[in-house]
Amino acid sequence: MAAANEGFRALDEKSLVEYIKSTPALSSHLGEHLDGLTVKEVGDGNLNFVYIVVAPNGGSFVIKQALPYIRCVGESWSMTKERAYFESLALRQHGSLCPDHVPEVYHFDRPMSLIGMQYLKPPHIILRKGLIAGVEYPLLAEHMSTYMARTLFFTSLLYRSTLEHKREVAEFCGNVELCRLTEQVVFSDPYRVVEHNRWTSPYLDKDAEAVRGDNDLKLEVAGLKSMFCERAQALIHGDLHTGSVMVTADSTQVIDPEFAFYGPMGFDIGAFLGNLILAFFSQDGHAGQGNDRESYKQWILKTIEETWNLFQDKFISLWNEHKDGNGEAYLLSIYNTPELQVLAQKKYMNDLFHDALGFGAAKMIRRIVGIAHVEDFEAIPDASKRADCERRALNCAKMLLKERRRFQAIDPVISAIKEIAST
Template identity: 45%
Template sequence: MTSGGEDQMLAFVALSVETLAARLGALDALRERIGQDPGKWTVAEVGDGNLNLVFIVKGDIGSVIVKQALPYVRLVGESWPLPLKRSFFEYHALMRQGARDPGMTPEIFHFDQAQAIIVMEFLTPHVILRRALIDGRELPRVGRDLGLFVARTLFRGSDLSMVTREKKADLALFSDNVALCDITEALVFSDPYFEAPLNRHTSPQLDDLVAELRRDRDLKVEAQRLKHLFSANAETLCHGDLHTGSVMVTDAETKVIDPEFAFYGPIAFDVGMLIANFWMSYFSQSGHEERGERHSMRAYLLHTATEIWDVFATEFGHLWRTERKGILYQASLFEAQGDALGAEQALDRILDDIWNDMLGFAGVEIHRRILGLAHNADFETIADHDMRACCEAKALKFGRHLAVNRSRIRSMAEISALAERLEKEQVK
């Protein structure tokens, strides 16, 4: 696995706990943050999920995270190759997101494209949001912070805001992130809806429901229409994998990490994926009640899903009125003609479309986390399989309702009421 080229890039070599200090010890970007003597650094490897190597490097004055892509999926091994270039896309997405919503992404100290290494801020005492939600923590800021994050990054990355020449060049840059889009295209939109080899589900408890969903024509057509949007509608730079496992939190701070799936796609995609994960947490809560009842937590989760949408829509409208400087819906056609209401009418249409598509993306995200390859800890950590299946069944029905009825659903209040009805339902 070598990378040649004019820059005399060195062959890719995976870092290890033993070699890291020697290999990176000359970098000023690290030395000035963690300590001048690499001999005193301590290095610990932590999993970051499924794909990459992640190390915490500590010295006498500070700590950093060193993240390195591998030429394959870490969790599966060399039999599933995956391009190192995902590190390049992650780096560039982090830089853009950091500029579009300052303070919401980790600070980046160093990037080495050939070695697929990003050195960044060690977030402490942050924890992964998904883990906090499983633990029943009601984090006060995440709804507002994440609503603002999606509004700002998605508005400012689109032709509503950017110079179109720069947007088209950036689209060309990110269009090479084929391998990671391919994962989403297959694992999110298609595999869950037929007997694909990588699928798994809680069996035999869910077998009948899974078979029913895989026979569900309206659902499958909607999933494919959403895939069509995903693959064709290059509206803005999306995070691409914006779930509660890509968010780190304290009570006072929210940070969004891991945008290696970044691609130009629909505004609604990030919003729907994100909110879906709060709804999944909602349906998983009864599986975690042995550690205390979760009535308040459930209310918090529905409230937070609603808050993300409301803050998103409000901030999107604010940016529409104050930063709409791209080639679309120009002020010269509306405000400059004394017709500000024309711009408001257009905004309403756009938010209506995003709402509709967002619900669809949320629906399929819920399905793929229960029927596909990449399950999430909300359900997976429920040890009792009957209980887990009961939680998952409610979420599956909820997701189906969203995906198929999305154009006829009017409000978050309606969706919260649906969730509450399903939660009370006795599953056979």
């Protein structure tokens, strides 16, 4: 423990300034006059400390530091600060594959578990907050489908050789503590009695109990958990909910990949789509004062539909572009006719679609009956109204998890969501 913490000290707004002054990779972004720096801690996330640093000349960056525990729980729930290392690796790799949608990393200090990165300036806000406020982002589906298609395709065996793949898989096995946290809070705790689970009680008591007693659901979850633990399909973000995306009308930026590792692609796609579905079901709780949110709900559903369809198109385009590259999975000498290529791609995308629906559903369930809830619902003050929204989301998730294989496209999923919403 002593060795692991060598060279580490937790910074605060004051000591951070000294750190910046002695770190050229950071201070070089701020011009001459470092004395007028403003430093503000803004970490609203669950795990880490985030500081916005702005200099008088307008230069700026963000500093994110991981402490050896989970911020929102406290020192009692320890968590390796090495997560910052994997976050920096993922930001850099995903950033080089998709620079338009990932903040640039300026500096990484491993002993300090400290990342210096591009400040995503106002009006950037966290997407989840925009969704709660009812703001439409016309480019969201376009941007997120690009981000997911590029980061997932280029880190998979559709593009990579086996040599590159196994080297990277081995490296990211080091992020095991974060994987273990996901295993626990996504795939285990919602399905058993544990103290830190919570839900809108007493309204959802029976619903939470039903989740714990649903054998079909638990068998499906076991399959998804195995896939999460065992299947090194691509370098996934690992925490791609709507709180890990910052947006303006024309910019979409993905932050916070500290859970990154080689896992199933469907986990990222599902996280994003599942959180959009949660946002959809929460809207009735935010309706009022002359805004029934009906047209906004339509926009969310359209965004879900477009995100998947655009993702699919872009992913297949990348595959076609690189089909004679180093990718080990589908060698051109074997999958050697247009007809066979189309069949292979259809099968691949169909499996991936079912994975995404399954993982998305699991992520929805855990936000309703597990430890960590989402502001989309938490911001609904009336508990009974909130419970009604949550119950519909939960029923939708249970259906998707158990019946996902009957869906062959996103349209019927949208129809099914609408139907549940009307109950």
